[in-house]
Amino acid sequence: xxxxxxxxICVVLLINLSSCASVNLNGNEKEATKTITAMNTVMQxxxxxxxxxxxxxxxxxxxxxxxxxxxxxxxxxxxSDVYKINNAEYASGNDAATKTKKVVLSxxxxxxxxxxISNYRVTGYAFDIKLMPVIELWGFxxxxxxxxxxxxxxxxxxxxEKSEIEINSDEGYVLVTEGTRVSxxxxxxxxxxxxxxxIAREYGATALLSLGGNIVLCGxxxxxxxxxxxxxxxxxxxxxxxxxxxxxNKSVVTSGAYxxxxxxxxxxxxxxxxPKTGCPSQSDVLSVTVxxxxxxxxxxxxxxxxxMGKEKAVAFAKENNSYDFxxxxxxxxxxxxxxxxxxxxxxESFKVKSIPx
Numbered sequence: 001x002x003x004x005x006x007x008x009i010c011v012v013l014l015i016n017l018s019s020c021a022s023v024n025l026n027g028n029e030k031e032a033t034k035t036i037t038a039m040n041t042v043m044q045x046x047x048x049x050x051x052x053x054x055x056x057x058x059x060x061x062x063x064x065x066x067x068x069x070x071x072x073x074x075x076x077x078x079x080s081d082v083y084k085i086n087n088a089e090y091a092s093g094n095d096a097a098t099k100t101k102k103v104v105l106s107x108x109x110x111x112x113x114x115x116x117i118s119n120y121r122v123t124g125y126a127f128d129i130k131l132m133p134v135i136e137l138w139g140f141x142x143x144x145x146x147x148x149x150x151x152x153x154x155x156x157x158x159x160x161e162k163s164e165i166e167i168n169s170d171e172g173y174v175l176v177t178e179g180t181r182v183s184x185x186x187x188x189x190x191x192x193x194x195x196x197x198x199i200a201r202e203y204g205a206t207a208l209l210s211l212g213g214n215i216v217l218c219g220x221x222x223x224x225x226x227x228x229x230x231x232x233x234x235x236x237x238x239x240x241x242x243x244x245x246x247x248x249n250k251s252v253v254t255s256g257a258y259x260x261x262x263x264x265x266x267x268x269x270x271x272x273x274x275p276k277t278g279c280p281s282q283s284d285v286l287s288v289t290v291x292x293x294x295x296x297x298x299x300x301x302x303x304x305x306x307x308m309g310k311e312k313a314v315a316f317a318k319e320n321n322s323y324d325f326x327x328x329x330x331x332x333x334x335x336x337x338x339x340x341x342x343x344x345x346x347x348e349s350f351k352v353k354s355i356p357x
Contacts, residue, residue: 034059038070039189041212045196049222051204058205062196069195072109073188075132075141081109085165085174086132086181099178110169112184112191115296117165119187123304123316128275130163132181138280140271141183145262147269153278160275189214190299193251197295201249213259214299215252233347234258234286234328240346242326242334251295255302256287274307281307284330288313291340292323301325310335317355325355 032055033046045062047055075082081103088101105113116129132141133156139145148156163180193209193216200207200218209216217227226245233241234256246252257270257280274281288305290298301323305313310329317325317337324339328350336343337355345352 032056032059034063036063036066038066039073039192039212040185041189043212044210046208047200048206048208050206053203055205058200058203058207061199061203062209065195065199066192069108069188069192072106073112073184075183081105082182082184085176088176088180090178100175101178102173102175104173107172108191108195110167110172110174112187112296113165113174113182114167114169115191116184116187116300117167119297119300119304123301123308125275126304126307127186127300128160129182129184129187130160130165130180131273131275131278132183133159133179134273134278135183137278138269138271138273139262140260140273145264145269147264157278160278186303187296187300190251190253190295190297193295193299197249197251206248213254214295216295217246217248217250217252220248230346231287231289231326231328232256236347241328241350242346242352243344244326244336244340244342246291250291250293251298252289252291253295253298253302254287254289255306257281257283257306258286272303272306281309283307283309285310285313285327286330287328289326290323291325298323314355318357321357327355 031046031048033044035042035044043066045059047058050058071077071079072081074080075086077083084103088103090099090101119127134153135141137148137152137156159179162177164177165180166175168174189211193211193214196209197216197218206219206222209218221227226247228243229246229252230240230243231254233239255272257272260271261268270280272281273279283306285306288302290302292298305316305325308316310327313327314335324337326340327335332350334343334350334352335355336352338357343352
């Protein structure tokens with residue numbers, strides 16, 4: 001019998017199927033779900049069916065992969081690759097050689113770093129994983145929030161500017177300059193989604209993955225229809241701005257200023273840092289959704305286009321047809337690329353505008 005799926009993605013976090021989405025199976029096969037906390041967020045995996053093994057086999061394989069990657073990317077874990085980079089010890093001396101450190105890394109971390117550096121260049125430096133010195137000033141790394149002084153931000157940006165990462169994929173290491181510290185928060189979950197999608201394909205599984213704001217649609221629904229995806233209204237946490245249909249085997253990643261923030265002195269400071277200013281981006285875009293087959297790139301691009309602001313983000317979307325984009329602006333505009341297809345407005349206060357290619 002046909003399986004009917006209905007999914008609502010609450011922009012950054014689909015917390016659970018009972019509150020933010022519904023999955024109805026008009027058949028005798030039951031779905032299997034696991035919810036875990038990893039990479040500082042709640043993740044939920046739901047497997048509907050497989051052609052190889054059982055739903056539980058898929059869940060267990062995915063959870064194991066999540067745990068593997070978390071151990072590599074956790075900046076606070078001494079055994080992690082990120083910790084090795086951020087806490088590298090440099091020899092004393094004034095020559096350039098002493099201020100460079102060779103760090104041997106796993107293939108997964110090398111892949112993520114390579115993708116991050118590529119996106120750094122493609123986006124005109126709007127996405128930068130070397131911002132950890134700035135992120136720490138604002139407290140977005142550990143929750144000890146505060147507004148840093150202008151001179152502190154300037155000093156941190158100088159450190160970031162001097163930081164360099166040179167990848168040697170063949171030999172399995174990177175060369176990093178003294179002071180280099182990275183944060184993979186803007187790309188790691190995207191890469192994780194790609195890895196979990198590989199597992200779903202190996203098992204021939206249909207699955208829905210919610211990875212703390214990154215949604216992965218694994219496989220085709222099987223009822224002849226596309227997945228139905230809703231985008232949260234960034235001005236109202238309880239409502240949906242719009243919805244659209246999507247094919248399977250894609251990631252849907254959304255970044256918005258309302259995801260993580262703190263208030264100080266009557267002002268709100270969100271977690272998306274502009275690499276040029278070292279401050280929360282003053283973007284006229286409220287949220288950016290990127291849809292594509294490469295989750296790591298979707299993750300990085302969603303952050304970068306938010307930082308760019310409407311004018312530059314629309315121009316970027318026009319020229320990059322490997323992905324589709326949905327931009328929601330402060331003026332209640334919803335800009336979409338043609339690949340998104342038909343947009344259904346759930347809130348009539350928004351106006352849809354196309355991004356021609």
